[in-house]
Amino acid sequence: MDTVDVELAGRGYPVWIGPGLLADSARWRARIRGRHVLVVSNTTVAPLYLGALTRGLEGLHWSSFLLDDGEMHKTFANVGKVLDALGQLGATRDACVIALGGGVVGDLAGFAAACWMRGIDFIQVPTTLLAMVDSSVGGKTGVNLPVGKNLAGAFHQPRAVVADTDVLASLPQREYLAGVAEIVKGAAIGDPAFFAWLEAHADAIARRDSAPLIEAIARKCRYKAGVVARDETEQGERALLNLGHTFGHALETAGNYSEILHGEGVAIGMVLAARLSERLGMAAADDTRRLVALLERLGLPVAPSRAHQASRLLDLMRLDKKNTAGTLRLILWRGIGRADIVSGVKDDDVLGVLGGA
Structure with a gap:
Protein backbone atom coordinates (compact mmCIF):
# COMPACT_ATOMS: atom_id res chain seq x y z
CA MET A 1 0.00 0.00 0.00
CA LEU A 171 -13.70 -2.18 -14.55
CA PRO A 172 -14.24 -2.52 -18.33
CA GLN A 173 -11.07 -1.91 -20.32
CA ARG A 174 -12.42 1.22 -21.99
CA GLU A 175 -13.16 2.85 -18.63
CA TYR A 176 -9.82 1.69 -17.24
CA LEU A 177 -7.95 3.30 -20.13
CA ALA A 178 -9.94 6.51 -19.65
CA GLY A 179 -8.32 6.69 -16.22
CA VAL A 180 -4.89 6.08 -17.69
CA ALA A 181 -5.40 9.24 -19.78
CA GLU A 182 -5.50 11.29 -16.56
CA ILE A 183 -2.25 9.69 -15.42
CA VAL A 184 -0.63 10.71 -18.72
CA LYS A 185 -2.02 14.21 -18.26
CA GLY A 186 -0.30 14.61 -14.90
CA ALA A 187 3.05 13.69 -16.42
CA ALA A 188 2.46 15.90 -19.45
CA ILE A 189 1.78 18.92 -17.24
CA GLY A 190 4.67 18.88 -14.84
CA ASP A 191 6.86 15.76 -14.75
CA PRO A 192 8.91 14.84 -17.83
CA ALA A 193 10.68 12.04 -15.92
CA PHE A 194 7.30 10.49 -15.10
CA PHE A 195 6.30 10.83 -18.76
CA ALA A 196 9.40 8.88 -19.78
CA TRP A 197 8.60 6.29 -17.10
CA LEU A 198 5.11 5.90 -18.59
CA GLU A 199 6.61 5.41 -22.04
CA ALA A 200 8.76 2.62 -20.59
CA HIS A 201 5.88 0.97 -18.70
CA ALA A 202 2.96 1.62 -21.07
CA ASP A 203 2.38 -2.05 -21.92
CA ALA A 204 2.43 -3.13 -18.26
CA ILE A 205 -0.01 -0.40 -17.29
CA ALA A 206 -2.35 -1.31 -20.17
CA ARG A 207 -2.27 -4.91 -18.84
CA ARG A 208 -3.08 -3.64 -15.29
CA ASP A 209 0.09 -5.12 -13.77
CA SER A 210 -0.24 -4.38 -10.06
CA ALA A 211 3.13 -2.91 -9.04
CA PRO A 212 3.52 -0.37 -11.88
CA LEU A 213 -0.16 0.51 -11.65
CA ILE A 214 0.03 1.33 -7.94
CA GLU A 215 3.19 3.34 -8.56
CA ALA A 216 1.53 5.27 -11.41
CA ILE A 217 -1.56 6.05 -9.30
CA ALA A 218 0.57 7.20 -6.36
CA ARG A 219 2.82 9.39 -8.52
CA LYS A 220 -0.17 11.08 -10.15
CA CYS A 221 -1.94 11.60 -6.81
CA ARG A 222 1.24 12.90 -5.18
CA TYR A 223 1.69 15.44 -7.95
CA LYS A 224 -1.93 16.57 -7.72
CA ALA A 225 -1.81 16.73 -3.90
CA GLY A 226 1.12 19.14 -4.11
CA VAL A 227 -0.70 21.39 -6.54
CA VAL A 228 -3.89 21.36 -4.45
CA ALA A 229 -1.93 22.23 -1.29
CA ARG A 230 -0.46 25.28 -3.05
CA ASP A 231 -3.65 26.42 -4.82
CA GLU A 232 -6.76 24.80 -3.37
CA THR A 233 -9.39 26.92 -5.13
CA GLU A 234 -7.71 27.18 -8.54
CA GLN A 235 -6.58 30.78 -8.47
CA GLY A 236 -3.40 30.00 -10.40
CA GLU A 237 -1.29 26.84 -10.61
CA ARG A 238 -4.16 24.39 -10.12
CA ALA A 239 -5.66 25.52 -13.41
CA LEU A 240 -2.75 23.73 -15.11
CA LEU A 241 -4.38 20.42 -14.13
CA ASN A 242 -6.97 21.21 -16.80
CA LEU A 243 -4.64 20.56 -19.75
CA GLY A 244 -6.93 19.31 -22.52
CA HIS A 245 -10.09 19.82 -20.46
CA THR A 246 -11.51 22.82 -22.31
CA PHE A 247 -11.44 20.87 -25.56
CA GLY A 248 -12.49 17.64 -23.83
CA HIS A 249 -15.46 19.15 -21.97
CA ALA A 250 -16.72 20.67 -25.22
CA LEU A 251 -16.56 17.24 -26.88
CA GLU A 252 -18.38 15.63 -23.94
CA THR A 253 -21.11 18.28 -24.01
CA ALA A 254 -21.49 18.07 -27.80
CA GLY A 255 -22.01 14.31 -27.41
CA ASN A 256 -24.64 14.80 -24.67
CA TYR A 257 -22.30 13.17 -22.14
CA SER A 258 -22.87 9.78 -23.74
CA GLU A 259 -20.60 9.66 -26.80
CA ILE A 260 -17.17 9.66 -25.16
CA LEU A 261 -15.88 9.10 -21.65
CA HIS A 262 -14.29 11.96 -19.72
CA GLY A 263 -10.82 10.43 -19.93
CA GLU A 264 -11.21 9.95 -23.67
CA GLY A 265 -12.13 13.61 -23.96
CA VAL A 266 -9.03 14.51 -21.97
CA ALA A 267 -6.83 12.38 -24.25
CA ILE A 268 -8.20 14.04 -27.38
CA GLY A 269 -8.11 17.44 -25.69
CA MET A 270 -4.45 17.07 -24.74
CA VAL A 271 -3.54 16.34 -28.35
CA LEU A 272 -5.56 19.34 -29.57
CA ALA A 273 -3.91 21.55 -26.94
CA ALA A 274 -0.49 20.29 -28.05
CA ARG A 275 -1.30 20.98 -31.70
CA LEU A 276 -2.52 24.48 -30.81
CA SER A 277 0.69 25.04 -28.84
CA GLU A 278 2.64 24.09 -31.97
CA ARG A 279 0.54 26.46 -34.07
CA LEU A 280 1.28 29.31 -31.67
CA GLY A 281 5.02 28.58 -31.72
CA MET A 282 5.09 27.50 -28.07
CA ALA A 283 6.14 23.87 -28.47
CA ALA A 284 7.91 21.51 -30.83
CA ALA A 285 6.20 18.94 -33.02
CA ASP A 286 8.37 16.17 -31.53
CA ASP A 287 6.64 16.58 -28.17
CA THR A 288 3.23 16.24 -29.80
CA ARG A 289 4.41 13.11 -31.58
CA ARG A 290 5.57 11.56 -28.29
CA LEU A 291 2.22 12.35 -26.68
CA VAL A 292 0.24 10.88 -29.57
CA ALA A 293 2.45 7.78 -29.66
CA LEU A 294 2.01 7.13 -25.93
CA LEU A 295 -1.76 7.60 -26.02
CA GLU A 296 -2.07 5.31 -29.03
CA ARG A 297 0.06 2.61 -27.34
CA LEU A 298 -2.36 2.81 -24.42
CA GLY A 299 -5.36 2.38 -26.72
CA LEU A 300 -6.72 5.89 -26.28
CA PRO A 301 -8.32 8.15 -28.94
CA VAL A 302 -6.29 11.10 -30.21
CA ALA A 303 -8.73 12.92 -32.51
CA PRO A 304 -12.38 14.04 -32.27
CA SER A 305 -15.21 12.65 -34.32
CA ARG A 306 -15.71 14.39 -37.65
CA ALA A 307 -19.39 14.63 -36.76
CA HIS A 308 -18.80 17.71 -34.59
CA GLN A 309 -18.55 21.09 -36.28
CA ALA A 310 -15.55 23.17 -35.22
CA SER A 311 -17.74 26.26 -34.74
CA ARG A 312 -20.08 24.38 -32.38
CA LEU A 313 -17.16 23.12 -30.30
CA LEU A 314 -15.72 26.62 -30.09
CA ASP A 315 -19.06 27.96 -28.81
CA LEU A 316 -19.02 25.31 -26.08
CA MET A 317 -15.41 26.12 -25.20
CA ARG A 318 -16.42 29.73 -24.53
CA LEU A 319 -18.45 28.51 -21.52
CA ASP A 320 -15.36 27.06 -19.83
CA LYS A 321 -14.88 28.24 -16.23
CA LYS A 322 -11.29 29.36 -16.89
CA ASN A 323 -12.31 32.01 -19.42
CA THR A 324 -12.36 35.67 -18.42
CA ALA A 325 -14.20 38.66 -19.90
CA GLY A 326 -15.37 36.67 -22.89
CA THR A 327 -11.87 35.71 -24.04
CA LEU A 328 -10.53 32.17 -24.32
CA ARG A 329 -8.08 31.20 -21.58
CA LEU A 330 -6.57 27.81 -22.32
CA ILE A 331 -4.08 25.47 -20.70
CA LEU A 332 -1.44 24.80 -23.32
CA TRP A 333 2.16 23.60 -23.05
CA ARG A 334 5.74 24.42 -23.95
CA GLY A 335 6.63 20.79 -24.35
CA ILE A 336 6.37 17.70 -22.14
CA GLY A 337 6.28 18.67 -18.47
CA ARG A 338 5.80 22.42 -19.03
CA ALA A 339 2.16 23.51 -19.07
CA ASP A 340 1.14 27.15 -19.18
CA ILE A 341 -1.98 29.31 -18.89
CA VAL A 342 -2.54 31.28 -22.10
CA SER A 343 -5.09 34.09 -22.34
CA GLY A 344 -6.50 35.78 -25.40
CA VAL A 345 -6.21 32.81 -27.74
CA LYS A 346 -7.69 33.79 -31.09
CA ASP A 347 -10.76 32.00 -32.38
CA ASP A 348 -9.14 31.43 -35.78
CA ASP A 349 -6.27 29.50 -34.22
CA VAL A 350 -8.65 27.28 -32.23
CA LEU A 351 -10.84 26.71 -35.28
CA GLY A 352 -7.74 25.85 -37.31
CA VAL A 353 -6.81 23.12 -34.86
CA LEU A 354 -10.39 21.81 -34.56
CA GLY A 355 -10.88 21.82 -38.31
CA GLY A 356 -7.61 20.08 -39.04
CA ALA A 357 -7.84 17.41 -36.34
Whole structure:
Protein backbone atom coordinates (compact mmCIF):
# COMPACT_ATOMS: atom_id res chain seq x y z
CA MET A 1 0.00 0.00 0.00
CA ASP A 2 1.05 3.59 -0.61
CA THR A 3 -0.20 6.69 1.19
CA VAL A 4 -0.32 10.19 -0.26
CA ASP A 5 -1.04 13.03 2.16
CA VAL A 6 -2.97 16.07 0.93
CA GLU A 7 -1.62 18.82 3.16
CA LEU A 8 -4.11 21.61 3.85
CA ALA A 9 -4.07 23.69 7.02
CA GLY A 10 -6.36 21.94 9.49
CA ARG A 11 -8.11 19.97 6.74
CA GLY A 12 -5.47 17.60 5.39
CA TYR A 13 -6.35 14.02 4.62
CA PRO A 14 -4.80 10.73 3.48
CA VAL A 15 -5.15 9.05 0.10
CA TRP A 16 -4.67 5.32 0.65
CA ILE A 17 -3.76 3.32 -2.47
CA GLY A 18 -3.48 -0.44 -2.68
CA PRO A 19 -5.33 -3.78 -2.55
CA GLY A 20 -7.72 -4.88 0.21
CA LEU A 21 -8.57 -1.40 1.49
CA LEU A 22 -12.34 -1.77 1.20
CA ALA A 23 -12.28 -4.54 3.81
CA ASP A 24 -9.82 -2.63 6.01
CA SER A 25 -12.61 -0.79 7.80
CA ALA A 26 -10.52 -0.13 10.91
CA ARG A 27 -8.46 2.25 8.79
CA TRP A 28 -11.19 4.34 7.14
CA ARG A 29 -13.92 4.09 9.78
CA ALA A 30 -11.71 6.12 12.11
CA ARG A 31 -12.33 9.06 9.76
CA ILE A 32 -16.10 8.98 10.53
CA ARG A 33 -16.85 11.32 13.44
CA GLY A 34 -20.60 10.83 14.02
CA ARG A 35 -23.14 8.01 13.94
CA HIS A 36 -25.05 8.86 10.74
CA VAL A 37 -23.67 7.66 7.40
CA LEU A 38 -25.21 7.86 3.93
CA VAL A 39 -23.53 5.76 1.26
CA VAL A 40 -24.09 7.14 -2.23
CA SER A 41 -23.38 4.71 -5.05
CA ASN A 42 -24.88 3.66 -8.39
CA THR A 43 -26.74 0.68 -9.78
CA THR A 44 -23.60 -0.78 -11.37
CA VAL A 45 -21.19 -0.47 -8.44
CA ALA A 46 -23.53 -1.21 -5.53
CA PRO A 47 -24.18 -4.89 -6.37
CA LEU A 48 -20.41 -5.43 -6.47
CA TYR A 49 -19.09 -3.50 -3.48
CA LEU A 50 -21.84 -2.01 -1.30
CA GLY A 51 -22.02 -5.11 0.90
CA ALA A 52 -18.29 -5.13 1.56
CA LEU A 53 -18.34 -1.45 2.47
CA THR A 54 -21.37 -1.54 4.73
CA ARG A 55 -19.98 -4.47 6.74
CA GLY A 56 -17.57 -1.87 8.06
CA LEU A 57 -20.45 0.35 9.22
CA GLU A 58 -21.79 -2.05 11.86
CA GLY A 59 -23.10 -0.17 14.89
CA LEU A 60 -23.68 3.06 12.97
CA HIS A 61 -27.00 4.42 11.74
CA TRP A 62 -26.57 4.21 7.96
CA SER A 63 -28.55 4.02 4.75
CA SER A 64 -27.74 4.07 1.05
CA PHE A 65 -28.87 5.98 -2.02
CA LEU A 66 -28.29 4.64 -5.52
CA LEU A 67 -28.03 6.66 -8.71
CA ASP A 68 -28.51 5.29 -12.19
CA ASP A 69 -25.13 4.86 -13.88
CA GLY A 70 -23.80 7.49 -16.28
CA GLU A 71 -22.63 11.09 -16.62
CA MET A 72 -26.11 12.24 -17.64
CA HIS A 73 -27.29 11.57 -14.06
CA LYS A 74 -24.92 14.12 -12.48
CA THR A 75 -27.75 16.64 -12.05
CA PHE A 76 -29.27 19.05 -9.55
CA ALA A 77 -32.33 16.80 -9.41
CA ASN A 78 -30.23 13.94 -8.07
CA VAL A 79 -28.47 16.22 -5.59
CA GLY A 80 -31.94 17.02 -4.26
CA LYS A 81 -32.67 13.31 -3.89
CA VAL A 82 -29.46 12.77 -1.93
CA LEU A 83 -30.38 15.67 0.35
CA ASP A 84 -33.81 14.11 0.86
CA ALA A 85 -32.10 10.83 1.80
CA LEU A 86 -29.96 12.68 4.36
CA GLY A 87 -33.13 14.17 5.78
CA GLN A 88 -34.78 10.75 6.01
CA LEU A 89 -31.68 9.45 7.79
CA GLY A 90 -31.87 12.29 10.31
CA ALA A 91 -28.31 13.28 9.49
CA THR A 92 -26.79 15.75 11.94
CA ARG A 93 -23.81 18.11 11.57
CA ASP A 94 -21.35 15.30 12.34
CA ALA A 95 -22.82 12.95 9.71
CA CYS A 96 -20.72 11.55 6.89
CA VAL A 97 -21.47 10.86 3.23
CA ILE A 98 -19.48 8.04 1.63
CA ALA A 99 -19.13 8.21 -2.15
CA LEU A 100 -18.76 4.65 -3.49
CA GLY A 101 -18.31 4.85 -7.25
CA GLY A 102 -16.64 6.75 -10.06
CA GLY A 103 -16.34 10.44 -10.70
CA VAL A 104 -20.06 11.05 -11.18
CA VAL A 105 -20.88 9.56 -7.78
CA GLY A 106 -17.97 11.32 -6.09
CA ASP A 107 -18.73 14.73 -7.57
CA LEU A 108 -22.44 14.56 -6.84
CA ALA A 109 -22.16 13.03 -3.36
CA GLY A 110 -19.48 15.54 -2.40
CA PHE A 111 -21.62 18.43 -3.61
CA ALA A 112 -24.58 17.15 -1.59
CA ALA A 113 -22.31 16.87 1.47
CA ALA A 114 -21.16 20.46 0.89
CA CYS A 115 -24.81 21.58 0.83
CA TRP A 116 -26.24 19.64 3.78
CA MET A 117 -26.25 21.91 6.83
CA ARG A 118 -23.68 24.04 4.95
CA GLY A 119 -21.12 21.27 4.88
CA ILE A 120 -20.68 17.82 6.43
CA ASP A 121 -17.93 15.23 6.12
CA PHE A 122 -17.55 12.89 3.20
CA ILE A 123 -15.20 10.08 2.25
CA GLN A 124 -14.25 9.18 -1.30
CA VAL A 125 -14.15 5.47 -2.16
CA PRO A 126 -13.40 5.62 -5.90
CA THR A 127 -14.10 2.51 -7.94
CA THR A 128 -12.70 3.69 -11.29
CA LEU A 129 -9.11 4.48 -12.14
CA LEU A 130 -10.17 7.90 -13.40
CA ALA A 131 -11.69 8.79 -10.04
CA MET A 132 -8.71 7.40 -8.12
CA VAL A 133 -6.17 9.58 -9.91
CA ASP A 134 -8.26 12.70 -10.47
CA SER A 135 -11.71 13.57 -9.16
CA SER A 136 -11.43 11.93 -5.71
CA VAL A 137 -8.42 14.09 -4.79
CA GLY A 138 -8.66 17.84 -4.39
CA GLY A 139 -12.18 18.62 -3.24
CA LYS A 140 -13.84 19.65 -6.50
CA THR A 141 -17.51 18.68 -6.36
CA GLY A 142 -20.43 19.57 -8.60
CA VAL A 143 -22.97 18.74 -11.26
CA ASN A 144 -23.48 19.26 -14.98
CA LEU A 145 -25.91 21.69 -16.57
CA PRO A 146 -27.44 21.39 -20.05
CA VAL A 147 -25.16 24.19 -21.26
CA GLY A 148 -21.94 22.71 -19.92
CA LYS A 149 -20.06 20.29 -17.71
CA ASN A 150 -19.39 20.97 -14.01
CA LEU A 151 -20.70 24.53 -14.16
CA ALA A 152 -22.30 24.29 -10.69
CA GLY A 153 -20.34 23.08 -7.70
CA ALA A 154 -18.23 23.79 -4.63
CA PHE A 155 -14.77 23.14 -3.25
CA HIS A 156 -15.32 20.64 -0.42
CA GLN A 157 -12.42 18.43 0.67
CA PRO A 158 -13.02 14.81 1.72
CA ARG A 159 -11.94 13.34 5.06
CA ALA A 160 -10.11 10.52 3.28
CA VAL A 161 -9.73 8.78 -0.07
CA VAL A 162 -9.83 4.97 -0.08
CA ALA A 163 -8.45 3.77 -3.43
CA ASP A 164 -8.74 -0.02 -3.30
CA THR A 165 -7.00 -1.23 -6.45
CA ASP A 166 -8.72 -4.63 -6.21
CA VAL A 167 -11.95 -3.06 -7.47
CA LEU A 168 -10.32 -2.20 -10.79
CA ALA A 169 -10.57 -5.87 -11.76
CA SER A 170 -14.28 -5.34 -12.51
CA LEU A 171 -13.70 -2.18 -14.55
CA PRO A 172 -14.24 -2.52 -18.33
CA GLN A 173 -11.07 -1.91 -20.32
CA ARG A 174 -12.42 1.22 -21.99
CA GLU A 175 -13.16 2.85 -18.63
CA TYR A 176 -9.82 1.69 -17.24
CA LEU A 177 -7.95 3.30 -20.13
CA ALA A 178 -9.94 6.51 -19.65
CA GLY A 179 -8.32 6.69 -16.22
CA VAL A 180 -4.89 6.08 -17.69
CA ALA A 181 -5.40 9.24 -19.78
CA GLU A 182 -5.50 11.29 -16.56
CA ILE A 183 -2.25 9.69 -15.42
CA VAL A 184 -0.63 10.71 -18.72
CA LYS A 185 -2.02 14.21 -18.26
CA GLY A 186 -0.30 14.61 -14.90
CA ALA A 187 3.05 13.69 -16.42
CA ALA A 188 2.46 15.90 -19.45
CA ILE A 189 1.78 18.92 -17.24
CA GLY A 190 4.67 18.88 -14.84
CA ASP A 191 6.86 15.76 -14.75
CA PRO A 192 8.91 14.84 -17.83
CA ALA A 193 10.68 12.04 -15.92
CA PHE A 194 7.30 10.49 -15.10
CA PHE A 195 6.30 10.83 -18.76
CA ALA A 196 9.40 8.88 -19.78
CA TRP A 197 8.60 6.29 -17.10
CA LEU A 198 5.11 5.90 -18.59
CA GLU A 199 6.61 5.41 -22.04
CA ALA A 200 8.76 2.62 -20.59
CA HIS A 201 5.88 0.97 -18.70
CA ALA A 202 2.96 1.62 -21.07
CA ASP A 203 2.38 -2.05 -21.92
CA ALA A 204 2.43 -3.13 -18.26
CA ILE A 205 -0.01 -0.40 -17.29
CA ALA A 206 -2.35 -1.31 -20.17
CA ARG A 207 -2.27 -4.91 -18.84
CA ARG A 208 -3.08 -3.64 -15.29
CA ASP A 209 0.09 -5.12 -13.77
CA SER A 210 -0.24 -4.38 -10.06
CA ALA A 211 3.13 -2.91 -9.04
CA PRO A 212 3.52 -0.37 -11.88
CA LEU A 213 -0.16 0.51 -11.65
CA ILE A 214 0.03 1.33 -7.94
CA GLU A 215 3.19 3.34 -8.56
CA ALA A 216 1.53 5.27 -11.41
CA ILE A 217 -1.56 6.05 -9.30
CA ALA A 218 0.57 7.20 -6.36
CA ARG A 219 2.82 9.39 -8.52
CA LYS A 220 -0.17 11.08 -10.15
CA CYS A 221 -1.94 11.60 -6.81
CA ARG A 222 1.24 12.90 -5.18
CA TYR A 223 1.69 15.44 -7.95
CA LYS A 224 -1.93 16.57 -7.72
CA ALA A 225 -1.81 16.73 -3.90
CA GLY A 226 1.12 19.14 -4.11
CA VAL A 227 -0.70 21.39 -6.54
CA VAL A 228 -3.89 21.36 -4.45
CA ALA A 229 -1.93 22.23 -1.29
CA ARG A 230 -0.46 25.28 -3.05
CA ASP A 231 -3.65 26.42 -4.82
CA GLU A 232 -6.76 24.80 -3.37
CA THR A 233 -9.39 26.92 -5.13
CA GLU A 234 -7.71 27.18 -8.54
CA GLN A 235 -6.58 30.78 -8.47
CA GLY A 236 -3.40 30.00 -10.40
CA GLU A 237 -1.29 26.84 -10.61
CA ARG A 238 -4.16 24.39 -10.12
CA ALA A 239 -5.66 25.52 -13.41
CA LEU A 240 -2.75 23.73 -15.11
CA LEU A 241 -4.38 20.42 -14.13
CA ASN A 242 -6.97 21.21 -16.80
CA LEU A 243 -4.64 20.56 -19.75
CA GLY A 244 -6.93 19.31 -22.52
CA HIS A 245 -10.09 19.82 -20.46
CA THR A 246 -11.51 22.82 -22.31
CA PHE A 247 -11.44 20.87 -25.56
CA GLY A 248 -12.49 17.64 -23.83
CA HIS A 249 -15.46 19.15 -21.97
CA ALA A 250 -16.72 20.67 -25.22
CA LEU A 251 -16.56 17.24 -26.88
CA GLU A 252 -18.38 15.63 -23.94
CA THR A 253 -21.11 18.28 -24.01
CA ALA A 254 -21.49 18.07 -27.80
CA GLY A 255 -22.01 14.31 -27.41
CA ASN A 256 -24.64 14.80 -24.67
CA TYR A 257 -22.30 13.17 -22.14
CA SER A 258 -22.87 9.78 -23.74
CA GLU A 259 -20.60 9.66 -26.80
CA ILE A 260 -17.17 9.66 -25.16
CA LEU A 261 -15.88 9.10 -21.65
CA HIS A 262 -14.29 11.96 -19.72
CA GLY A 263 -10.82 10.43 -19.93
CA GLU A 264 -11.21 9.95 -23.67
CA GLY A 265 -12.13 13.61 -23.96
CA VAL A 266 -9.03 14.51 -21.97
CA ALA A 267 -6.83 12.38 -24.25
CA ILE A 268 -8.20 14.04 -27.38
CA GLY A 269 -8.11 17.44 -25.69
CA MET A 270 -4.45 17.07 -24.74
CA VAL A 271 -3.54 16.34 -28.35
CA LEU A 272 -5.56 19.34 -29.57
CA ALA A 273 -3.91 21.55 -26.94
CA ALA A 274 -0.49 20.29 -28.05
CA ARG A 275 -1.30 20.98 -31.70
CA LEU A 276 -2.52 24.48 -30.81
CA SER A 277 0.69 25.04 -28.84
CA GLU A 278 2.64 24.09 -31.97
CA ARG A 279 0.54 26.46 -34.07
CA LEU A 280 1.28 29.31 -31.67
CA GLY A 281 5.02 28.58 -31.72
CA MET A 282 5.09 27.50 -28.07
CA ALA A 283 6.14 23.87 -28.47
CA ALA A 284 7.91 21.51 -30.83
CA ALA A 285 6.20 18.94 -33.02
CA ASP A 286 8.37 16.17 -31.53
CA ASP A 287 6.64 16.58 -28.17
CA THR A 288 3.23 16.24 -29.80
CA ARG A 289 4.41 13.11 -31.58
CA ARG A 290 5.57 11.56 -28.29
CA LEU A 291 2.22 12.35 -26.68
CA VAL A 292 0.24 10.88 -29.57
CA ALA A 293 2.45 7.78 -29.66
CA LEU A 294 2.01 7.13 -25.93
CA LEU A 295 -1.76 7.60 -26.02
CA GLU A 296 -2.07 5.31 -29.03
CA ARG A 297 0.06 2.61 -27.34
CA LEU A 298 -2.36 2.81 -24.42
CA GLY A 299 -5.36 2.38 -26.72
CA LEU A 300 -6.72 5.89 -26.28
CA PRO A 301 -8.32 8.15 -28.94
CA VAL A 302 -6.29 11.10 -30.21
CA ALA A 303 -8.73 12.92 -32.51
CA PRO A 304 -12.38 14.04 -32.27
CA SER A 305 -15.21 12.65 -34.32
CA ARG A 306 -15.71 14.39 -37.65
CA ALA A 307 -19.39 14.63 -36.76
CA HIS A 308 -18.80 17.71 -34.59
CA GLN A 309 -18.55 21.09 -36.28
CA ALA A 310 -15.55 23.17 -35.22
CA SER A 311 -17.74 26.26 -34.74
CA ARG A 312 -20.08 24.38 -32.38
CA LEU A 313 -17.16 23.12 -30.30
CA LEU A 314 -15.72 26.62 -30.09
CA ASP A 315 -19.06 27.96 -28.81
CA LEU A 316 -19.02 25.31 -26.08
CA MET A 317 -15.41 26.12 -25.20
CA ARG A 318 -16.42 29.73 -24.53
CA LEU A 319 -18.45 28.51 -21.52
CA ASP A 320 -15.36 27.06 -19.83
CA LYS A 321 -14.88 28.24 -16.23
CA LYS A 322 -11.29 29.36 -16.89
CA ASN A 323 -12.31 32.01 -19.42
CA THR A 324 -12.36 35.67 -18.42
CA ALA A 325 -14.20 38.66 -19.90
CA GLY A 326 -15.37 36.67 -22.89
CA THR A 327 -11.87 35.71 -24.04
CA LEU A 328 -10.53 32.17 -24.32
CA ARG A 329 -8.08 31.20 -21.58
CA LEU A 330 -6.57 27.81 -22.32
CA ILE A 331 -4.08 25.47 -20.70
CA LEU A 332 -1.44 24.80 -23.32
CA TRP A 333 2.16 23.60 -23.05
CA ARG A 334 5.74 24.42 -23.95
CA GLY A 335 6.63 20.79 -24.35
CA ILE A 336 6.37 17.70 -22.14
CA GLY A 337 6.28 18.67 -18.47
CA ARG A 338 5.80 22.42 -19.03
CA ALA A 339 2.16 23.51 -19.07
CA ASP A 340 1.14 27.15 -19.18
CA ILE A 341 -1.98 29.31 -18.89
CA VAL A 342 -2.54 31.28 -22.10
CA SER A 343 -5.09 34.09 -22.34
CA GLY A 344 -6.50 35.78 -25.40
CA VAL A 345 -6.21 32.81 -27.74
CA LYS A 346 -7.69 33.79 -31.09
CA ASP A 347 -10.76 32.00 -32.38
CA ASP A 348 -9.14 31.43 -35.78
CA ASP A 349 -6.27 29.50 -34.22
CA VAL A 350 -8.65 27.28 -32.23
CA LEU A 351 -10.84 26.71 -35.28
CA GLY A 352 -7.74 25.85 -37.31
CA VAL A 353 -6.81 23.12 -34.86
CA LEU A 354 -10.39 21.81 -34.56
CA GLY A 355 -10.88 21.82 -38.31
CA GLY A 356 -7.61 20.08 -39.04
CA ALA A 357 -7.84 17.41 -36.34
